[in-house]
Amino acid sequence: MKNSEIRKLKMQLVLVGGLFVFCIATAIVIVNNRPFFEKYLLEKYKPLPTNLIPLAQKMEKTGEVPEVFGRLTEKQQGAFYEHWMTLAEVEKDTPKMLVSVAPSLHIARVEQTLVCGSQEQRTRALRFVELGFVELGFESALVQSGSGVSTNNSEVLSMLGRIDGWATRRRLSSFRTEVDETIVALKQ
Amino acid sequence: MRDSVASRKAGRPPEVRLVDRMLHGLGVxxxxxxxxxxxxxxxxxxxxxxxxxxxxxxxxxxxxxxxxxxxxxxxxxxxxxxxxxxxxxxxxxxxxxxxxxxxxxxxxxxxxxxxxxxxxxxxxxxxxxxxxxxxxxxxxxxxxxxxxxxxxxxxxxxxxxxxxxxxxxxxxxxxxxxxxxxxxxxxxxxxxxxxxxxxxxxxxxxxxxxxxxxxxxxxxxxxxxxxxxxxxxxxxxxxxxxxxxxxxxxxxxxxxxxxxxxxxxxxxxxxxxxxxxxxxxxxxxxxxxxxxxxxxxxRLQPGRTAWQRTTVRPLSQPGTLGGAFAKLVTRLHEERTAYWLCSTMLRRDQNLRMRSWPSLGIVVAFVALGLFSDQLDDPTVTTGRAAIMSLACIYLLSIPIPTIIHNLRFSREHAASWILYASPIENRAAFCEGLRKAITYRILLPVLVVLFAVFAFRWQNPLVALLHAFVGWLVIQGTGYGCAAAIMRKLPFTSPLGRGESLGPIAPFAAAVSSVAGLLATIHYYSARIPAAFAAYIASLFVLVLILRWLARRITDRRYAVRGPA
Known part of the structure; x- marks a missing residue:
């Protein structure tokens, strides 16, 4: 076909129409492959920095939070949460210790995991809430907190309430059930 | 029925006549x-x-x-x-x-x-x-x-x-x-x-x-x-x-x-x-x-079509080309003339600007990506992915240079290039050096200064940031000399731009520049945490730039002295 014929209005319309058809087909492929896209929705955790490993080992050994932990930056404190999330098996004491020092930080961090994490990460984050806030008892967490951070049980409940509403809107029914169970446990 | 018969007689379908009637009703x-x-x-x-x-x-x-x-x-x-x-x-x-x-x-x-x-x-x-x-x-x-x-x-x-x-x-x-x-x-x-x-x-x-x-x-x-x-x-x-x-x-x-x-x-x-x-x-x-x-x-009136701006800024007075900064960075008057010409064209010719600026976008994108993804750390203290973007930003400064220097050949007003050929430029090699300096000082130096500020702010260590900015400067200079030797073969603004010409002919050279930049970045990465090795690397890079400078001068002198511009 000659270039002059391709440049005619009818052929140009066919070319532009072809573009539209191609992109519409791509859109349909995207719509039909939601699981593929959801597979990549997960939090990426960095390994615990080498200078914080001795502190983590000390916490595991003694079951208490050293005073130096309170002087760490929020990013460094958050690294311990990420480290706990990557452990092969659930370690039960760390959440209590972390929450006792920085409850608000960990409520925010859990909320982020519940929004941006994979299904497994969300389940693990809810387990963190149970271990940190339910089993310890929130009043105890306040008493142990020496950093002057004040929060209360309603902050966790409020966060879980927001997540519950968000999960309802996004039709994540099984996740919503898990959140509801955690709320019930927390209220008890 | 009468309508449809009438419309058939008129050779138009009835709906067209309906539209006509509607238009008529609107006074159209x-x-x-x-x-x-x-x-x-x-x-x-x-x-x-x-x-x-x-x-x-x-x-x-x-x-x-x-x-x-x-x-x-x-x-x-x-x-x-x-x-x-x-x-x-x-x-x-x-x-x-x-x-x-x-x-x-x-x-x-x-x-x-x-x-x-x-x-x-x-x-x-x-x-x-x-x-x-x-x-x-x-x-x-x-x-x-x-x-x-x-x-x-x-x-x-x-x-x-x-x-x-x-x-x-x-x-x-x-x-x-x-x-x-x-x-x-x-x-x-x-x-x-x-x-x-x-x-x-x-x-x-x-x-x-x-x-x-x-x-x-x-x-x-x-x-x-x-x-x-x-x-x-x-x-x-x-x-x-x-x-x-x-x-x-x-x-x-x-x-x-x-x-x-x-x-x-x-x-x-x-x-x-x-x-x-x-x-x-x-x-x-x-x-x-x-x-x-x-x-x-x-209100459209004949004669009002001249809405497009037809006047341009007044030129500088004779003998005052380029200003104080141009005087500082150029030596011979041919250099200063080229510096002024290139700066003026970059200011005036939107096509040239639009062909040149986007190539800098990759550096800006990598700085933004690095800041956003926490990968813009100090390579002298950090290993792994955290420092990758910092090195990429430094060595990517070499990528726009071949594109910009090559694009200086083209102009919409190329037909006026006879003025340039007829002008009394005795040392055309110096004239080309002035072009290189214009690209270096007018376009890349401001980017490097911004990069230094970002590094200094991010690393909280102005000295190390300055050292890396110096490496960036050597990269820019070295690439500029390489381009002058390899692709600056014609006087600027003398060719019309054809489709694909803005990038096509320099693609192999640009690929070579990218490869060398990648190699240098790798050496930089491994030497950065060992002070002696890093000093040796910077010294070697400095020597390499000096060699490229000598080579570029020799080639351009010979190119313009023996054959003259093609």
Whole structure:
């Protein structure tokens, strides 16, 4: 076909129409492959920095939070949460210790995991809430907190309430059930 | 029956006559209206501003409209794929509607001449018996078709992809398209009112040229922004969608997005009143736009076609070329002349600017990516991915240099290059050195200074930042000398630009520059944490630059002395 014929209005319309058809087909492929896209929705955790490993080992050994932990930056404190999330098996004491020092930080961090994490990460984050806030008892967490951070049980409940509403809107029914169970446990 | 017989006799179907009657009722002459509209629709395929940006020539197979449609569709595909499954339906609709409105507003400004108000129309149809009302009707119909088309190209993909979101139903498709048309009609009407009324005319040529790149910039943004989102360990996009700032709820785009997501429950629960309220708003804005445009059309007078700026800035006085900084960085007067010529052309020639600046975009993108994904750390203290972007930013400074130096060959005013050939330039090698210095000091040095500031702020160590900026300076100098030796073979601004010539001929050299930069970055990475090794690396790089400088001078001296410029 000659270039002059391709440049005619009818052929140009066919070319532009072809573009539209191609992109519409791509859109349909995207719509039909939601699981593929959801597979990549997960939090990426960095390994615990080498200078914080001795502190983590000390916490595991003694079951208490050293005073130096309170002087760490929020990013460094958050690294311990990420480290706990990557452990092969659930370690039960760390959440209590972390929450006792920085409850608000960990409520925010859990909320982020519940929004941006994979299904497994969300389940693990809810387990963190149970271990940190339910089993310890929130009043105890306040008493142990020496950093002057004040929060209360309603902050966790409020966060879980927001997540519950968000999960309802996004039709994540099984996740919503898990959140509801955690709320019930927390209220008890 | 009588009508259909009459229409058959007239050779037209009955519906055409109905349209004619409607047009007649509006005071519009049907025949010139149809002829004008057809001409305008065909001209839409040849829009000039986008033609310049997409480097489309009149004889190219693909028209500028094809490329613009492709860009719009690609932006919407990238954006939809990026947001799909990651955010909720409200945020998805908000972003897609916002991107569509941004594209339509910039398109209207860029294509103001072609689709809104073209004074040159008067020269073509001024002597024809076309009433102002008919002309206005044809122009406005064409404008509406244009708005419809651009809206469709930016909205069709998000409308389909949105149906697949967890919190959306198939109602997303029609409601999103309705919302997009309502938003874009309002936005386009508002921008026309703004220019036709408040600014009293048409947008400036510079603004049009800059905004013509909006689509390209949006593609760039969605591509690199998408990478940033995928690399972001803090999940900022998802958290932004989860915790939207309160003020967003008070914007018209949020109202329309609310209308779109309310359709999830079906027709009955959809907030149709939001859409219904947007219709009179769009009609109102368009009413004002039509009023102002009709006035503008009626005021079109012969001789007012010279709206384009024809005057240029006054030249410097003889003997004062370039200013104090040029005197500081240049030695011979040939160098200073070339420095001044290059600086002036970069300031004046928008085509040259637009061919040169985008190549710097990759450095800006990597700095932004590095800041966003926490990979812009100090290479002397950090290992692994955390320092990769810092090194990439330094060595990517070499990538734009071949492109910019090569593009100095071309000019729209190349026919005037005889002045350059006839001018008394005794030392043409020094003249070329002046060009290299202009690129180095006018374009890359400011980028390097910004990079130094970012490093110093990020690393909290100005000395190390300065050391890395020095390495960046050596990279720029070395690449500049390499380019002078390898690709600076003609006097500047002496060739016309053909399709593909702005990059094609230097592709192998550019690939070689990239490879050497990659190799140097690797050596830098491994030597950075060992002070002795790092010092040795910088010293070696310095020696390499000196060798390249000597080589470049020798080659350019010989090139211009023996053969003269080709």
């Amino acid at each position: 002459s049907a025949r010139p209206y149809r002829a004008l509209l057809q001409a305008y629709l065909i001209m839409d395929f040849r829009n000039q501003q986008y033609g310049r940006v997409t480097y489309s020539n009149p004889k190219d197979i693909f028209t500028p409209l094809f490329w613009v449609t492709g860009q719009n569709l690609l932006i919407s595909v990238f954006l939809s794929a990026l947001l799909f499954a990651r955010v909720d339906a409200f945020f998805f609709a908000l972003m897609a509607l916002g991107a569509s409105a941004l594209v339509i507003v910039t398109s209207i400004i860029v294509e103001f001449n072609e689709v809104v108000l073209d004074p040159s129309d008067l020269e073509i149809i001024g002597h024809q018996p076309v009433p102002v009302r008919t002309y206005s009707a044809a122009r406005v119909t064409n404008l509406l078709v244009y708005v419809f088309y651009i809206t469709l190209s930016t909205s069709i993909v998000p409308a389909i992809v949105g149906m697949g979101l967890r919190d959306a139903s198939w109602w997303f498709f029609p409601t999103f398209l309705l919302a997009a048309f309502a938003c874009n009609l309002f936005a386009s009407g508002a921008i026309i009112v703004l220019y036709a009324w408040m600014f009293g005319g048409r947008p400036g040529e510079s603004l049009q040229e800059i905004l013509a790149w909006t689509q390209a910039a949006l593609m760039f943004l969605t591509f690199y922004g998408g990478q940033a989102v995928l690399r972001d360990t803090n999940d900022r996009l998802e958290m932004l969608a989860y915790h939207l700032p309160e003020w967003v709820a008070y914007t018209p785009l949020a109202w329309m997005a609310d209308f779109v997501i309310s359709s999830e429950g079906g027709f009955a629960v959809t907030k149709w009143w939001i859409f219904a309220a947007s219709v009179p708003a769009a009609i109102g804005v368009w009413g004002i736009a039509l009023w102002r445009l009709s006035l503008a059309y009626s």
